[in-house]
Amino acid sequence: MSSAFSVALNGLDVPDTLRTQLVDDGVAARLVQKDATLWGPEAEDESAVRLGWLDLPASSRQLVSRLADLRTELAGEGLDRIVLCGMGGSSLAPEVICRTAGVPLVVLDTTDPGQVSAAMTDLHRTVVVVSSKSGGTVETDSHRRAFIAAFAAAGLDEKRIGGRFVVVTDPGSPLADTAAEMGARAVFLADPTVGGRYSALSAFGLVPSALAGADVGALLDEAEELAERLAASDNAALELGAALGAAFRSGRDKLGLADGDSAELGTSIKGFGDWAEQLIAESTGKEGRGILPVVLESDEAPGASAPDVLLAVVGSGTPAKQPSVGVSGPLGAQFLGWEYATAVAGRVLGINPFDQPNVTESKDNTNRILDEGLPDERPEATIGAIEVRGSGGVLDGVDLSSHDGVRLALDALLNSIPPRGYLAVMAYLDRERDASAQDLRGALARRTEHAVTFGWGPRFLHSTGQYHKGGPQVGAFLQVTGAVAEDLAVPEKPFSFATLQAAQAAGDRKALADRGRPLLHLHLTDRAAGLGQLLEALG
Structure with missing residues (x-):
């Protein structure tokens, strides 16, 4: 595997003024020296105790x-x-x-x-x-x-x-x-x-x-080979951070992440987007702005060319699509390079890349529900193996009595996405046995020009959950839950795993409903049948 970490831009303009500003401000060397003032006075205290990753x-x-x-x-x-x-x-x-x-x-x-x-x-x-x-x-x-x-x-x-x-x-x-x-x-x-x-x-x-x-x-x-070059003002990780910041400033505030297929470079990194998703969403998604990572099945997947998306292919040379960035190099260098680039992008966006002010909200809601009991939420309709509920006005005027009520509800959700918005699919299911839920992302992305993300719950609460609450309030949300065939006790606790899972889903629904966001909640009374029905409704 090639040891070099490099960045290739295709069709993305990084203004000379931005590069010059980063160089004139000495950002590369100051970051390596752990200068906590890089992100402004309000971020200084937090940054001062969050830069150990450089070592x-x-x-x-x-x-x-x-x-x-x-x-x-x-x-x-x-x-x-x-x-x-x-x-x-x-x-x-x-x-x-x-x-x-x-x-x-x-x-x-x-x-x-x-x-x-x-x-x-x-x-x-x-x-x-x-x-x-x-x-x-x-x-x-x-x-x-x-x-x-x-x-x-x-x-x-x-x-x-x-x-x-x-x-x-x-x-x-x-x-x-x-x-x-x-x-x-x-x-x-x-x-x-x-x-x-x-x-x-x-x-x-x-x-x-x-x-x-x-x-x-x-x-x-x-990683160490890259670390030795990070103080230089022409290093590739600084260029990546500048590219992320420049894309954001130009209106491309979504980042499509795809694994590269570059056998000639000896690279075979698998699933990198799942890691980078948390790094970027939780670091930048706050104060009403941020970069939304969209993990793609490939660089040809639906959503890779949306008008507000910058495509990033990891482990590749120069991607064919424009605008895009190819980030080559082995996994250890990728980890360090993207961490460094995210810190640089935080400076360009004017936010603190080391705090996560909204992460605890859904957690607090979950604890309250565990203490008080699960909410009694009656479905607005039951269609086949799917119970349909909604909030934020998403089901207003939808004829759920129709045989294709699920499709109509999904269409209404897609139509509720605001300009420059996104749809987040959140599946509180079994990642192994209910794996077909992942196909919802591509199926929905084919029906809209907006970015569509997918996350397994509660895993995404520790990742994109920060962006959902603290980033720009332009999201629409599809939450999918499922009936539990066999529960499992949590020893010495007054709740089971099924109750905890249901409380986490309900707590996150409340956090989104409190913001007035359009949310469609589909509960599968039979998981396999419900997922099949959902995917069929999406064609």
């Missing part, structure tokens, strides 16, 4: 041998199946690393009881990595409790159960205390000056990936 190519080196020894130790005991319980920044990078490396890693970033239950197989060879920066993530804590119960049911005593857990968290977090109490086999304390979405090259990204078999030393080598 990770070197500082994470001490993890490599420890992780290699731990993996050998586990393999000697026949423990070769790694399950990662984590959300957002704790799960997205390891998933990309392992997919790219071609090594198996079970990523559990859901509250769907079916998907959680399915992860609890092959327990005789399973090690669970519990990963949470705050140490209080409700999804991750619920997973930990469920696995303890599953190991106990399989006949393991308390000491042996503790030996099946590896914990990654920040120093002083509640999870660090819990790890000590349960006798976890290993605890990795991450750098607290690294925010979750910038943590790909920290213990959060490296621990599960290395235990699964990825070469994390090579990943750090790739």
Whole structure:
């Protein structure tokens, strides 16, 4: 794989005035020097404690041998199946690393009881990595409790159960205390000056990936080679940040992300957009503006050429479409390069790229619903295997008594997208068994000129959820939920996984309804039949 990180622009004009301003302001060198004043006085306090990611190519080196020894130790005991319980920044990078490396890693970033239950197989060879920066993530804590119960049911005593857990968290977090109490086999304390979405090259990204078999030393080598050039005013990551900022200023405030197919460059990065989505949406989507990432199935997928979209192809030379940017280079350099570029874009947009002021809103709503009980929301119609509900006026005047009422409701939702707006599809379903839900993005994108995104719930709440609430209020929303065939208890908690999943969906609906956004909620009384019916309605 080529070690060079490079950026190729096609049909995108980055004004000389912008490049000159970045150079005259010394942005490249100041960023490497961790100058917290780069994003203005209001962002200075937060930025001062969020720039540790710049050191990770070197500082994470001490993890490599420890992780290699731990993996050998586990393999000697026949423990070769790694399950990662984590959300957002704790799960997205390891998933990309392992997919790219071609090594198996079970990523559990859901509250769907079916998907959680399915992860609890092959327990005789399973090690669970519990990963949470705050140490209080409700999804991750619920997973930990469920696995303890599953190991106990399989006949393991308390000491042996503790030996099946590896914990990654920040120093002083509640999870660090819990790890000590349960006798976890290993605890990795991450750098607290690294925010979750910038943590790909920290213990959060490296621990599960290395235990699964990825070469994390090579990943750090790739990043370090780029790090040595980031202080220069002509570095490629600065150019990428300038391109993102210039596209935003010219009206292209959506960023289509596609994996490249460039065998001649030796690249084969898989699923990079899922990681970059959180980095860009959560870093820039606030104060009523931002860059909306749109993860595409390919650079030819519907929506790749929308009038307000800049296409970015990762692991490629110069894409054929215009306007576009091709970003070549190995995965370690891509992580660091995009983090750097996002920080630069934050300066161009005039926002703080290190806070996430709206992320807790849906979480607070969820906790309130768990305390008070799920809302009693009657469907406005039941059509086949789909219950139809709406808010924000999206169903006004729609004839739901028609045999094609689902299609009419979807058409009304598409028609509700405002100028320069977008549609977000949010699926609170089983990512494995209900995988066809992903096809909704392309099917809807073919019917509109607007950008269409797709996210699995509650995973997207730790990612694009910030943009939905804090970014420009031009979104329309399709939430898809499904009946649960078999629930799973959360040990020592007054709720089950199905209740938690339903509360998270309801909490997010409330956050969007409070903003008056058009939202169509489709509940599948039979998941397979309902998804088939939905896709058929979209042709």
